[in-house]
Amino acid sequence: MTTPLALPFPADTTPGGFLLVLAILVPIIGILLIWTLGSRRTELVALTTLAIGAAIALAILTELTGTGSAVIYLVGGWRPPLGLALRADGLSVVLIVLTAIVIGAVGIFAKGQFGYDPDAPEKRAPTVFWTLLLGISGALNLIFLGDDLFNLFVAIELVTFTAVPLVCLDGKAETMRAALRYLLFALLGSVMYLLGVALIYSGYGTLDIALLKSVARVEPLLFIAIALMTVGLLAKTALFPLHIWLPAAHAGAPAAASAVLSALVVKGSFFIILRLWFDILPAEATGLGAQMLAGLGALAILFGSVIAICQARLKLLIAYSTVAQIGYLFLMFPLATGSEATPAFASIAWTGGILQLASHAFAKAAMFLAAGLVYDAFGHDRISGLAGAGRVIPITFIAFGLGGMSLMGLPPSGGFSAKWLMLNASVGEGQWWWAAVILCGGLLAAGYVFRVLVPAMARPLARIKVKGPVSRRRELVALALAIMALLIGFVPLEPAPLLGIGRGAEAGLLVPGGLAP
Amino acid sequence: MSGSLLSGDATNGAGLLLALALLFPLVLAVGLSFPAARARIGTLLAIAPLPALAVALLGNGARFVMPGPFRLTLALDASGAMLMGAAALLWTAAALYAPAYWQGGSMLRRAGLWWLFTLAGSLGVFVADDVVSFYLLFSLVSLAAYGLVVLEGNSSVRRAGAIYVGFAVLGEAFLLIAFVLLANASPGGSLAIADVVQGLPFSPWRDWTLLFLILGFGTKMAQVPLHLWMPLSYRATPIPAVAALSGAAVKAGVIGLARFLPFDSGSVPWGELLTVIGMISAFYGVLVGLTQTNPKAILAYSSISQMGVIAAVLGMGLAAGRASAPAEATFYAVHHLFAKGGLFLAIGVVAATGRWRIWPVFIPAAFVALGIAGLPLTGGALAKLAVKDALGYGLVGTLGKLSAIASTVLMIRFLTVLRGTARTDAGEALAPLTLRLVWWGVAALAVLAPWILLTPATGYPLSDAVSPSTLFDGIWPLAIGGLLAIGGRRLLPNPPRIPPGDILALLRPVGRLAGAASVAIERTEARLREWPIAGAIFLGLVLAFSIAMYLAGSS
């Protein structure tokens, strides 16, 4: 019984490696502390943990840009294929920093929500919310850092178990129904993913992505395994035909939670699909499948946007907008194929896709927080009842508008730069139909953004009934996120070198910053 | 796509001033949030365009490159300076006009923010020097103007606003894809407009680029199939705002065509297409304009017609590869800017004056209106002269003459309707002095400014303007137009009434179709969201993807 794996895992733990472990460990330690220190210090512990997490994310970024190569950590000192490795390349570091910023902002937004009072006896909602927020932060860091497919399975389970209870945090019957639907569909997805992991192991004897890249052969076993894993993850990313759980779940969740769900959680499983298709599947086998993924993405943009325009409630409109914007991400697959000269990760569609992911994360988080504020101020979020609301809470609707600007892809927003790069890529690659889809999406996005802004900014016919005051801090958090969505628009319009770090040469094994030895 | 994005030297002194001049309105907009500034909003709006006017007059050859990742490059060339100066003048006039027209400050305060953003956009779009900055400033002027269109806030105005936004975003989508095609074909990936246009003739997508450019800027210039928004939104916008919009904002389309079309290498088919569109719009505007009763609508259709003439000039220039066409078209646009802006201001003034006191206000309106049709010795005549060579002497030249005649008829129609709007209740009432002063100022600019700008802009000596041949060329179309107008009024006393946004009625079935489509989409999506169907799709996708990869892999 010889092992087919001639090549041992090439890399050793790089100096900054322990930071990767901390990025995953710190949120878990935070959870344990929340449940032992009692309700008096729940928020304090949670917010300090998020702060430390953000510091760690920045430390990893500086470490990565410093050494110019991937940060790697062999957990337990065991070298894959036997042990587990954590690997942070340029792309995952960008996403970790993005997660830290968005969750940090949501943390500041949610401070004092859910009736949290340090002196009163422990209440359900705040304790559970902060625990699950830390859980999501840790799980997403694990997704972006994990280099082992089964490790990623445990990570996406962690994400599901933290996201589902957030959906039905308010305990109402229909949010619980939405949560059950989300849980069951996510479980269907993860069990199919697990089946794919089993088949990959049966074919190659390892589950480490870096090793699989060098060993993966063009054969039916690999295709069926990748198909199972991809579709399983599509169910969790809620790409169009498999989006059945997202609208009710994201609209039912509390504002802070739906901001994190829409902005980050669906991106986690997308990131794994990205690694499967660009890091494991040999390039020549991706042609037709990539067109199919982008086709589903195009349908998502069309259906998601049109239905978003027809929605009566603000949060449902934003949820369907998420369904549409996820479609854009999948346009990366056919466009970021790269050529002999430039590897996939150096193509402009790769940078455009990640820019779209980041700007959507900021814009969508800002819009959901704004929707939460609208609910606080008026007691409902029926769009028809929001005539003249812009005058009562102007900052909220400015945040909503700036977020909408980024979704529509108007300069100088991040959405515009992403759209510009994707359009350039689709014209450059000669696949002009994706350009038509992107432009259509922009028009439709204008449809549902103006549908909310126009009545809100216009002079109301009847005085709008205000339920309660809205805290200025929360409005400023939403505005800050929306402004972040604009600021990343100033990234230079060319393939970002940061995203290429650690991806090494395409040929042979992925060795940080150089050819295989 | 690497290397420094922008060719050309870095910022020079005047360039810095130019950037600050454009930044000034935005700074004032931020200032509006302080109550002290809001109190004196009238003066703020008035001084906002002045720095830009100063730079336009003095800072020729200014060049500004924003350091760091913020891609913003500005460059002041001759036509840019001319248009920016004229626009700044018109915005100042409108800003002086507004407080008197709106008496109370509440409307002014509500318009303040949108006014300053549109102003910044409309001035900046003339000097943007790279594709992304141009697109940024173009969308700023298009979308911020929406705020001015829906100032009055009643339901019909909101419908007009919705249509305006629809067309604005559609136009921007065309422009975005056009700029992407341009950027892809530009040598060395540089985004400067000069390099981009240089690369256009050799680009593999040349035809697509030109089509989208014409569609994008055609929407902004309200050329025929895409003109629906102009009559509706100009009727809805209050006078001071519509004067600025019709004068300055629309010219963004003109400067766009002037900068982005490859005049030196030229392209016959696209040039002819643009001329045809221009001519159709010119005559269509007049025909429908004649049926209108509201003076603002008539002027809107007159704008469509005049923009059609400019499009024809640029089209002929493109077809003949005539490098001077953009300068001539810009000169024509400057005159139109003053004339059209002035006439809108005139409507406000006449509406406030009594029947018996109308003449001191009405006479200049007549001069400016007929000037548009080419009345000799007025700015209009010079404008017609400037574009006469570009239009050439063949069929298009004669069509040019016919359009002058048509404009005369339309202008006479406008003047008669304008006289009717004078106040009958207080015959002796006089409009507030500031209104009249601003109106006279702009009228003077409309008549005299072209005289000053003719030689620097187009190189024709002033003597041509006064030569007997041009005088005669100016007179006979007016005479025939006058006869037609008088005869027309007797022959069909009440012409058919067409609602503004004429073929909008055709759009109604399209609207219904879109409604039905969205209902169908919603129903299918609701079915798709049922669990068994989603589950079946899940399994189907697993099979589909594995087969797809198998086929891709084995081929």
Add this chain to the structure above:
Amino acid sequence: MTETAFFDTLLVVTMIGLAIWMIVVRDVFAAIIGFMAFGLLLSLVWLRIEAPDVGLTEIAVGGGATGVMLLRARGLASAGDAMNAVPSVPFRVLVGVLAGAVALFLGALVVFPPAVAPTLAPLAAEHLASTGVGNPITAVLMAYRAFDTFLETVVVLLALIGVWSLTPDGAWGARPRVASADVPAPLLLLAQWLVPLGIVIGIYITWVGADEPGGKFQGATILAAMWMLVMMAGLRSAPALSSRRLRIALVVGPAIFIAIGVSGFHFAGAFLAYPDGLAKPLILAIEAGLLISIAAMLGMLLAGPPLEGDRP
């Protein structure tokens, strides 16, 4: 057909028949009882493919605990509101064909495996000595892939927190109601006799897991079952959610895991690495901590959230 092949075929046919029956039968209760029987047969299969550890886990967690969990839900009149309409027959055939095709693809891959069956067994055996543990599966769980095991405990903890988050607001911090009003005498007798025995067996299985098939998950499930028996028999009432001792019990396992893992940074050069020579005691320490925590977590999962009107 050797005798074992006959036995295997009989086992497989019975299991597939039972699975189809479970899907088709109308009564939910019958399906759940069928599932528990299915769990027993499945553990037989695990013994047939030489995986006693997994057999133990399957019968303890898969068959037993999951069966009990489903039984507790059986009380619902309608087994939950319908999530979708009963689809038409042609649609059921379509789904049948699609599911069959997926199974066919899978079957084909099983029947036509790659030439050389890749395995990490030699690699695991080679390093077994340094982990100080005899049972290779415990070596994988506690040394090579200790990170997975740690994360898995966090998954169970978060699942418990998710279950607790479904408590009605009024009953937060209360005691879940497990015992029924009148506790039948035989159950009381069973609890009094079986529980001490079960605790010994549970600890034995965890201890023996180092070198023989066994382990903490299996041991913890047995302890959790005994705890359920005690609560059902009313000998002890379930702990209140807010009770500090329960929370300490839940947290002690992961906390020890983190402590030893982080100490690995200093002493053994990597997170979750054990200094050579000290591997076995450290692993046993972690397993002891995890035994307590996972038993508490599984017990509270089975007990479920407190309902309206429960008092702390």
Add this chain to the structure above:
Amino acid sequence: MSLLADLFTVAAVTLGLVFFVAGTVGIIRFPDSLSRLHALTKADNLGLGFIVLGLLPQCAGVFDALKLLFIWLLVQFAGATGAQLVARVLRREERP
């Protein structure tokens, strides 16, 4: 010696199987559930006892034999309690 042991094992295990078959037939044939319960517990416990008895000589050591007996005792205990509880539920359902 081992021949005698094997013979004994085969005989005892077959006897045990007979009792299991009897129990199963009892479940199917008996009219009401209480008697079915009766058949189940009695026959199966006895059957298991004979099987364990039969396997005793095959065990490697005394310790394994004790384990087998212990298992039989456990099954007896659990079976009896289970039967009691099911009977209690059955009688409660019949009374109203």
Add this chain to the structure above:
Amino acid sequence: MTGATFDTATLYGLCGAALVGIGLFGLVLDPKPIRKILAFNLVGAGVFLVFGVIARRGAAAGFGGDPVPQALVITGIVVAFSATALAVTLVQRLSSAATDAGQPGQAASVPPKGETGTPGQGDAAS
């Protein structure tokens, strides 16, 4: 494609594949959430069986089977149990919440149109 091997491991592998198929059929079609959870556990059992067969085929160095997939299965079973626990509790709370709110469990034939209609409202009183 190598020759078809047919030994006990393959038999159980086919059993695993069949279980996955049957489980998927039930998971997709059965309207009742408890039945769906049951079907999910069936699919899980099938997947773990496939893992077990791979481990059995990888038997080497004196072990009955490759320890790594077996360890993965143990982790998988515990994760599947946690998922079942969460799902079952959700179903329990959903039906008790429904009966409290006076809506008897909706008839099986009417699919809940809840999602497009009026999903629950945002966060609790803040």
